[in-house]
Amino acid sequence: MKMTRFASFMSLLTLIMFLVNGFTEDLPSGAIARINAPVNAIAYSQSANQLAIAAANNIYIHDADTYKELMVLAGHTDSVLAVAFSSNGKLIVSGSSDETVRLWEIETGKLRRTREEHTAPVNTVAFSLEGKKFWSASRKNNMLRSWYSRDGGSWTSGASSSDSVKSITTVVLSEYGKIFARAVEMSMAIKDNLKFVIFLSETGTDNDFTPVLAKHTQKITALTFSPSGEYLATGSSDWTIEVWKVTDREPLTPGNLGNPVWILTGHAGTVTSVAFSPSSKILASGSADQRVRLWDLTTGEHLHTFSNHTSKISALAFARDDVLASGSSDGTVFIWDLSKIISTD
Template sequence: MIAFFQRGLGIISMKYGIVVLTLALSASAAGQGIWTITDAGHSSIVTSVAFSPDGTLLASGSADKTIRLWEVATGKELRRFKESIPSSILSLAFSPNGSQLASGSSGGRTCLWNVARGQELWCFEGPTKVFSVAFSPDGALLATGIDTRGVDHTIRTFIVATGQEVRHFGGNSHTVYSLVFSPDGTQIASGSNNGTLSLWDVATGQEVRRFEGYSVYISSVVFSPDGSLLASGSGDNTIRLWDTATGQEVRIFEEHTGSVLSVVFSPDGTQLASGSYDNTIRLWDVATGREVRRFKGHTHHVYSVVFSPDGSQLVSGAHDWSLRLWDVATGLEVRRIRSHTAWIGSVVFSPDDTQLATGSHDNTVRLWDVITGQEVRRFEGHTHRVHSVAFSPDGTQLASGSWDDSIRLWDIATGQEAQRFEGHTGNVTSVAFSPDGTQLASGSDDWSLRQWDLATGQEIRRFVGHTGSANSVVFSPDGTLLASGSDDRTIRLWDVATGLETRRFKGHIANVNSVVFSPDGTQLVSGSWDSTIRLWDVALGQEVQRFEGHAGDVTSVVFSPDGAQLVSGSQAVMITFRRHDNTIRLWDIATGREIDRLGSEYPIYSIAISGNERFIASAGATAIRLWDAKATALETVPSSILEIPVTFTHYPNPAGAYATVEYALSEVSRVQLSVHDLLGREVLSVLDATQAPGSHSLQLATGHLSGGMYFLRLITDDKQMKRPLIVH
């Protein structure tokens, strides 16, 4: 566990030294991840998107093996669906009444989900990939298009209410990539990998018509709202329009420069939208075949497009991991649902501890709500990696340093760029505000430090002397000194008023990545690629203490607000073919002793401590993680555990005769509370009742339980929650 010193108290030992690495919101436990953002949007290709019939919800499926439900108005993720045997999601469809969602996956599973609760209603286990799913107009049947390997058919129909298979047909000569019911529900159209476009009778499974003209795969098929036309998208870069009664080709649309992966009619049938390998979405006039509008912004293949029910918006899912919402009338992007898509190199708390800012190699700066883990705002403008971010002392502005050689100042309230500082001739690696908030300091791999006036954006002073990249820069608490750490293996102290070097600290045998002053300004700590952390006396320039234990590069160091402890982060390196580190470690300043550590599957590039000493934030790879620094036990659970709200808690832990359990409900729900042993066996049923929304609290009698480790499990209608419980 991680626990900071309290005055008059010691450190609680790490008796149950197990670390939990959970996704999304999780209960606060010793050193446990409260939430983790790993590409808070999908973390891989978005393969399928679907609007709910009322247009308020959006579902997306991805190769990251999840289905996510989003609120269209805000872009907020509402729910996450995950198969019991996860595999890439290839297709999605809402039922006509919007209460259910069907999915097809690469693992051969066809699943039906309850949208409101996120529960899996049934799954059909098939031997091959399910490329397409479609509901009949009355919602009674579900059809699937599948791979031919190992089967003698390519289309299946199921009764939605029971999951029972009704019929299978289509032969085994081709894989069905796309299928759709006709508006009257009597026919199914299918497009295949061998260029076969067919019409099938739902009642008999017989092929009614075949549309000739393709020699390459057909990726998408769709009926016009009145059923008189069929549109198909293909690997020959075209969209074709067919008369369903005669089977004749009516029109061909030929502007795409890559395979057409998705086509959809507007609700009134007058327009067609298409998504393509050429990274664009295009809008077409059905009557003339003319391109009406082009939607640009995706940086990779567009796999899925769909109209909103009123036809005013389009949503697209792409290989760039993003979902985008577009205004049909203007062609402008309305909203983008995506988080950092590249390494996150910097993380910092706001002065009031309510927000986190991150800088990433995806060229963006993002603001996050500490409690919910939700993205609050995105700052875009840098043209290269953002390596460092810093809050102004009053919390109203953010500064970011980038590999585009610039520093930018952002207004947090508006998200607008307030000032740009240019002059460095190399990547900007570090930025820091002066304590009074009037100046900014920056370090760069042009080997210089620079001092800037915030009001004018002008360079005030340049600090020259390092013979390698200046990786870290920080003001002393009184604002009179600057400290810098460099690839030249030194830490240097500079007079802010004159720009002169006043002291040099030597001892590290590799690059110095991070430096920070103690809260009283009398000491300086440094972290290095030599795997050590060193404490220096500012006045004397002497090494006071050395902290050893990391086996990887020490990338970030930070003092606790009271200056009694130190937290360090490290990334793994290869040493004699063994992988080491990716840990956060807590150190006692006075003794140099390691007090605790947290393990992570991600490298740690940056860490921050909240001012109230409650949280530790870490950033690395594409993940942001918030850790509880105050709790008293650690839990081992799989990373696939369901979301756990931070409002589910219990104390004291370890418990004596009693423990108080607190939790909150967002809606009326059945609540089951029980205690389990380490093997998962229930040892005590505490509660099974239906409760109203709001906060709840109860006393749990634990005195009769044998001393040791247990788990407290809370089950509601839409979540399962688990917390460690230690009994004396």
């Protein structure tokens, strides 16, 4: 226990030393700010007035206008892998390699609740739109858990009852809380090939997941819904991004999503992160090739590439259509001004 506390203290001290000097260094062209931290995940509050950065064992909350650090949420005993704000900005949920899910109050920084039911690192967390529920998922053992925000009660859903499911690679929830997407590897009987599928479900029926075949030739490594819930973007180890129309108003065809609206190419490595702008007009993608690329989703055109990170991109998040945060395993978060790159009309 003493060693764990000492390790956590040293981790916190190291991060403070990184963050103190975060704004004094020269900025690359287009960057508003640099925050130095070995980032695993980043998230903006829905009002875009706060930025959460998961770095090492802690969550750092910054003012999204001044980039001043407001508080540090400390308590996890291993790397924080995922963070998400509730829609009203009052709560934040975090998942960690310590196999716990923690719920925090933003106003006070108080830890409201810790759940220890996971038996593997928690890679993904998400709130429902109204904030009454949140979800957590472990990639390693295919476990998805659902929780009530108020009293911490839970129910549990596995990825699939099929023994052919090898692993969940990522989990996301649509902005309106109506559809899940889970990327998994599934071994098919024909030629023992690996097919790469997405499971979609109305959240009211947690175990009713429909397998739908994607076009990727290797595993899906990133997923995100557009804010409207109409589109789903998938990134893959095949270096491509696919953008799919998955409207809530029509039932999905079992076994097939049809054809993607766009297949976006240009990365030279596994796509590690994808993010829609609030208007859903712009998609940002990050990759193991250390690049952040911007795409116009009305035309499929590549708009710009940021090449300033020196290691793989670990997280992306939009504050507005013209402000993007990118985090990397190189220990930096850049805040980018996109106003000269895109039209916000």
